[in-house]
Amino acid sequence: MTSKFEGTERYVATEDLMMAVNAAVTLARPLLVKGEPGTGKTQLAEEIARSLDKPLYRWHVKSTTKAQHGLYEYDAVSRLRDSQLGDAKVHDIGNYIIPGRLWEAFRSERQAVLLIDEIDKADIEFPNDLLLELDRMEFYVHETREMIQATHRPIVIITSNNEKELPDAFLRRCFFHFIRFPDAETMTRIIGVHFPELKRELLAEALNAFYKLRDVPGLKKKPSTSELLDWLKLLLAEDIPPEALRTDDPRKSLPPLYGALLKNEQDVHLFEQLIFLQRRQSRQ
Amino acid sequence: MLTPFFYTLREAGVPASVTEYLTLLEALQRGLANYSVNDFYFLARATLVKDEKHFDRFDKAFTHYFKGIEQSFEHLQQALPEDWLKLLAERHFTPEEMAQIEALGGWDKLMETLTQRLEEQKGRHEGGNKWIGTGGTSPFGHGGYNPEGIRIGGPGGKGKAVKVWERRDYRNLDDNVELGTRNIKVALRKLRRFAREGAADQFDIDSTISATARNAGLLDLKFQPERHNALKLLLFFDVGGSMESHVRVCEELFSAARGEFKHLEYFYFHNFIYESVWKNSRRRHGERTTLFDILRKYQPDYRVIFIGDASMSPYEIMQPGGSIEHWNEEAGAVWLQRLTQRFQRYAWLNPEPQDRWDYVQSIGIARQLLAERMYPLTLHGLDDAIRALKA
Numbered sequence: 300m301t302s303k304f305e306g307t308e309r310y311v312a313t314e315d316l317m318m319a320v321n322a323a324v325t326l327a328r329p330l331l332v333k334g335e336p337g338t339g340k341t342q343l344a345e346e347i348a349r350s351l352d353k354p355l356y357r358w359h360v361k362s363t364t365k366a367q368h369g370l371y372e373y374d375a376v377s378r379l380r381d382s383q384l385g386d387a388k389v390h391d392i393g394n395y396i397i398p399g400r401l402w403e404a405f406r407s408e409r410q411a412v413l414l415i416d417e418i419d420k421a422d423i424e425f426p427n428d429l430l431l432e433l434d435r436m437e438f439y440v441h442e443t444r445e446m447i448q449a450t451h452r453p454i455v456i457i458t459s460n461n462e463k464e465l466p467d468a469f470l471r472r473c474f475f476h477f478i479r480f481p482d483a484e485t486m487t488r489i490i491g492v493h494f495p496e497l498k499r500e501l502l503a504e505a506l507n508a509f510y511k512l513r514d515v516p517g518l519k520k521k522p523s524t525s526e527l528l529d530w531l532k533l534l535l536a537e538d539i540p541p542e543a544l545r546t547d548d549p550r551k552s553l554p555p556l557y558g559a560l561l562k563n564e565q566d567v568h569l570f571e572q573l574i575f576l577q578r579r580q581s582r583q
Numbered sequence: 584m585l586t587p588f589f590y591t592l593r594e595a596g597v598p599a600s601v602t603e604y605l606t607l608l609e610a611l612q613r614g615l616a617n618y619s620v621n622d623f624y625f626l627a628r629a630t631l632v633k634d635e636k637h638f639d640r641f642d643k644a645f646t647h648y649f650k651g652i653e654q655s656f657e658h659l660q661q662a663l664p665e666d667w668l669k670l671l672a673e674r675h676f677t678p679e680e681m682a683q684i685e686a687l688g689g690w691d692k693l694m695e696t697l698t699q700r701l702e703e704q705k706g707r708h709e710g711g712n713k714w715i716g717t718g719g720t721s722p723f724g725h726g727g728y729n730p731e732g733i734r735i736g737g738p739g740g741k742g743k744a745v746k747v748w749e750r751r752d753y754r755n756l757d758d759n760v761e762l763g764t765r766n767i768k769v770a771l772r773k774l775r776r777f778a779r780e781g782a783a784d785q786f787d788i789d790s791t792i793s794a795t796a797r798n799a800g801l802l803d804l805k806f807q808p809e810r811h812n813a814l815k816l817l818l819f820f821d822v823g824g825s826m827e828s829h830v831r832v833c834e835e836l837f838s839a840a841r842g843e844f845k846h847l848e849y850f851y852f853h854n855f856i857y858e859s860v861w862k863n864s865r866r867r868h869g870e871r872t873t874l875f876d877i878l879r880k881y882q883p884d885y886r887v888i889f890i891g892d893a894s895m896s897p898y899e900i901m902q903p904g905g906s907i908e909h910w911n912e913e914a915g916a917v918w919l920q921r922l923t924q925r926f927q928r929y930a931w932l933n934p935e936p937q938d939r940w941d942y943v944q945s946i947g948i949a950r951q952l953l954a955e956r957m958y959p960l961t962l963h964g965l966d967d968a969i970r971a972l973k974a
Contacts, residue, residue, distance in 0.1 A: 318625035322610050333635060375792050382800060423773075463772070470633035471602050477635040 310339065310346035311481075311489045319476035320347060329433055329455035331470070334478030336460060337523025343478075344414035344456040353454070354407055358400035359416045366428030369401040369415075370438050370447075392442050401432060402447055410451035419462040426469040434472055481524060483510065493528055500541040505531060508554045512561075515570060522560040530559035588648050592631060595644035599631040606630050620649070767839035770965040774886070774972060775812045775843070783808050815846035817881060817926070819860065821891025822851045829934035832960060833890055836932070848881070854895045855915035856922065857906055874918055878925050886972045887922060887929040890960070893949040894935060900948050919952050929953070930968035934960040 304320040306312035312320070320343075323330035332340045348355035358369055378395045381388055388394045398406070404413040418426060432438045436449035457473065459465065481489060483506060490502060509530075513521050522530075533556045543555055554560070561567045589604050607630040616622035624645060632641045783806040790805035797803075818840060820833060840847060850860035850872060859871040898905040900915045923929055931949065933940070937959040940946045950957045956971050958964035 314621070315625040315628070318616070318622055319629040322615050322626055322629055325613050325615055326606065326610055328606070330629075331633070376788070379792065379795065379800075465633075467598075467600075471600050473633070474629045475633045476629055477638065 304347055304350055307346045307350045309492055310342060311485060311492055312346075313479075313481075313485060316343075316476055316478065319474050323456075323474045324351070324454055326474075327452040327454070329457055329473045331457045331459060331465070331473040331475045332478060333459050333461055333476070335480055335521075335523055337525035338478040338480065339524060340458040340478060341414065341416055344412055344416075344458075347454065347456065348412040351412070351454075353410055353412050355412045355414065356400050356404040356407070356453075357414045357416060360418055360421045360425070362420050362422075364421045364425070366425055366432075367399075369399040369429070370432065371399050371402055371440060372397045373442055396440060396442055401429075401438075404453040405436065405447055405449035407453070408450070411453040413453040413455045415455065415457045417460060418457050419459040419465070423463055426465050430468060430472070486524070486527070489524060490528070490531065494531055494535065497531065497535065498541065501534065501539075502531075504541045505534060509560070512554070512570075515573060518561075518566050518569065519563045520561075520566060522562075526560050526562070530556060533559050589631075591648045592641065592644050595640050595647070597632060597637050597640050597644060603631050603633075767836050767962075767965065768843055770962055770969060771839055771843045773966070773969050774814055774816075785809050812843070812845055814844060815882070815885045816840065816844050816848070817877075817885045817887045818847065818849040819856065819887070819889045819891075820849065820851050821889075821893075822853060825892050825894050826934075829892065829960075832934055836890065836960070846885075848885075850877070852891070853906075853908055854891070855893075855899050855906070856889075856918045857909075857911045857915055858913065858918060874921065878921060881926075883926055885926055887926040888968070888972070889929070889931040890934070891931070892933055892935045893931070893946045893957070894943050895945045897945050897948055900945055900952075916948075916952055919949075923953065928972050928974070929956060930971050931957040932960045932964065932968055933957055937964070 303317075304312070304324065305317055319330055322328075324347075332343060334340055344357075345355060347353075373392075374395045374397055378389055378392070400413065404411045433455060436452050437446060439446055486506060487502070490497065490506075494502075505527075509522065509527050512518075537556065539555050557567070557570075561570065585604075585608070589599065592599050607627060610616070610626055610630060611623075616626040627645070628638070628641055632638060785807055787805045787807040790807070791803065794803040794805055795801065818837070820837070826833070837849065850862055852860045856874070858875075859873045860877070861871045863870055895907075896905070899907060900919075903912055903914050904910050905914060931953050933946070935943070935946070940950075940957075946957070956968075958968040958971075
């Protein structure tokens with residue numbers, strides 16, 4: 300194996316994640332990554348591209364995206380317009396074939412990393428339409444009757460938020476990794492990577508408050524890693540002292556700048572109620 | 584050489600295929616996991632398991648298969664993290680409970696005895712008052728009555744055990760008992776059936792192009808109606824009585840269904856379907872819809888979902904006058920059959936855990952009446968129900 304992915308100075312990879320990535324790279328098969336929102340699924344592709352020094356092509360999937368969009372699009376409307384204007388370009392249909400992200404990745408001179416982001420957002424048939432393309436890394440352009448083949452099989456990273464189940468035939472062709480919510484130890488490493496100059500007391504207090512908040516039952520949206528990082532950024536910017544985050548404090552008030560952690564007014568409301576209840580209990 | 588392992592996985596319910604097994608072998612050949620069980624575990628998981636809800640089954644099967652060389656991967660068989668348990672205890676116990684723990688000689692003693700008994704005990708155990716198992720009065724196990732008990736695995740029968748300790752990390756992802764509105768929505772989405780109906784008000788680029796081409800290049804605009812979910816759904820909810828404990832999950836199902844379907848009608852009933860149902864619980868005695876109206880008003884292409892625990896006295900289903908609320912001229916079974924004859928595609932979702940169904944006679948009767956189309960109200964059950972509704 301020429302190069303191995305071992306995380307980067309900006310991205311902490313767990314052992315099982317490294318194994319999954321390296322397996323996908325070695326066997327040149329797609330890697331499907333799932334996990335809670337905000338655990339760094341999308342970032343993974345960027346970091347793989349960075350650490351292995353390869354160009355990255357991003358394909359963000361939306362609910363209206365069709366598999367064809369990733370291959371190429373035939374711009375019939377501008378050809379129609381050109382024909383009405385009598386443009387000479389119109390005789391070559393190739394002028395109106397616009398390559399998609401998959402095509403670009405196939406065409407890349409060096410091996411590329413292709414990110415297919417949030418594949419579950421698209422229609423249920425979307426993954427099935429890409430089976431052959433991802434398996435053989437080639438496709439056929441009907442309009443120009445040419446076969447597009449990948450010069451180097453790209454490293455394909457696919458992320459999913461589990462909104463739709465993916466078809467079995469598709470899953471069989473991928474490696475799979477589920478990013479768990481990091482435990483406190485991994486989290487400390489992640490934070491160390493992002494805020495090397497963070498004071499230890501502040502970090503300890505912040506983590507404490509954060510995990511406590513995640514433990515509150517009934518939260519609609521539990522704060523995730525990316526929200527914790529945002530919150531820490533704010534805490535640093537505002538220069539909040541560690542004492543303000545003291546562990547027993549949830550009884551007294553919401554943690555400072557809680558807006559970065561709780562993204563749902565029902566959650567804020569629930570949390571306030573819990574504090575109220577606790578305060579009443581402690582008074583009795 | 585790994586083929587028996589592959590079959591162990593399949594027996595354990597991990598849906599691994601031959602292609603994936605060959606991929607694993609190829610990866611091993613390429614030297615991805617040399618000399619380390621740890622690496623092999625991660626590699627096998629990434630190759631053979633494609634859904635985090637199967638991680639737990641994989642873990643179990645893996646442990647089972649490689650039992651002989653247990654020592655080499657302690658990370659799968661960790662000892663009880665005592666400090667962590669202590670931390671939890673401080674957070675979860677009230678002072679009274681802490682005092683009760685003292686009854687058994689304090690926390691340290693409790694943990695010590697637990698470890699000791701875990702070692703002493705071999706095999707499954709039920710009842711009794713010493714060994715770890717189910718339903719007993721020993722402080723360890725689950726479903727028991729000892730207030731200072733430690734629950735080990737399994738569901739808590741009496742809600743008495745103080746803290747669950749699960750060794751297998753991904754257990755809560757298995758078969759998802761946790762049914763959120765979002766999960767239900769995703770499941771219900773499979774029922775969608777798109778159709779274009781109504782006014783043609785969306786620009787149809789494909790037809791426009793082909794029409795224009797046929798028109799020798801002169802623009803010929805084409806429009807089409809917007810795509811809507813055309814599926815129609817009738818929901819019947821059991822309310823009150825034994826359904827009280829399932830209110831939350833029913834609410835979630837209802838709100839998810841409301842968001843997903845445009846043609847959705849819902850009605851409430853109590854325990855079983857009789858000659859009338861209602862829409863507004865506060866005025867349930869005044870405003871009732873007779874079942875004959877429903878049978879007439881809704882076309883047979885409506886899908887019908889009943890949600891109820893079907894737990895009652897068998898008389899309430901089989902006998903005229905069996906209803907606990909009023910005198911019904913005809914038995915509930917007759918009314919249910921009228922509904923299922925009119926609406927061919929139906930399913931009954933039951934929030935009671937499936938393993939208890941066999942012990943309730945009325946559930947058995949209802950299942951017979953429904954041609955076995957009763958499904959547990961879990962994500963998995965919902966999937967099955969939807970498959971039945973689609974067929």
